[in-house]
Amino acid sequence: MARVARWFLAVETVAFLGAAGVHAGVLWRGHEHARAATAETVIGVVLGLALLAAAARPRWSRRAAIGAQAFALLGTAVGLFTIAIGVGPRTAPDLAFHVAIVATLVVGLLRLARPTAGLREATP
Incomplete structure (x- = not known):
C-alpha cells in the first residue's frame, strides 16, 4: 500500500508543479495565469510534503x-x-489537465480508501 500511495503522490506532485510552471510562464509561454500558478504550487507542495512523509x-x-x-x-x-x-x-x-487530474485523484483516493487484505476485519 505504501508503494501505491507514493506512486500516486509522485505523479500528482509532478502534475501540479508542472501545471504551475505552465501558468507561471516557465514551461510554456502564452498560458500565464498568476492565481492558477499559485494554487497549483500550493497543491503541489502539499502533495510533495505528503510524499516525503510517506x-x-x-x-x-x-x-x-x-x-x-x-x-x-x-x-x-x-x-x-x-x-x-x-x-x-x-x-x-x-480543461484537459483538470479532467485528467480529477480522474487521477479520484482513482488514487478510491484505491487507497479500500482496506488491504491484511487489514480487513475477520468475519465470524
Missing part, C-alpha cells in the same frame, strides 16, 4: 496520501468552478 514513515503513507489527495481534489474543484464562472483560465489544455 517515504520517511511508510506507516503514514495511506493517511498522508488520502489527506493530501483530498486537499488536491478540493483545490481542483475550486479551479473547475473558477473556469465555469469565467474567472480562471479557459483553454483546452486547462
Whole structure:
C-alpha cells in the first residue's frame, strides 16, 4: 500500500508543479495565469510534503496520501468552478489537465480508501 500511495503522490506532485510552471510562464509561454500558478504550487507542495512523509514513515503513507489527495481534489474543484464562472483560465489544455487530474485523484483516493487484505476485519 505504501508503494501505491507514493506512486500516486509522485505523479500528482509532478502534475501540479508542472501545471504551475505552465501558468507561471516557465514551461510554456502564452498560458500565464498568476492565481492558477499559485494554487497549483500550493497543491503541489502539499502533495510533495505528503510524499516525503510517506517515504520517511511508510506507516503514514495511506493517511498522508488520502489527506493530501483530498486537499488536491478540493483545490481542483475550486479551479473547475473558477473556469465555469469565467474567472480562471479557459483553454483546452486547462480543461484537459483538470479532467485528467480529477480522474487521477479520484482513482488514487478510491484505491487507497479500500482496506488491504491484511487489514480487513475477520468475519465470524
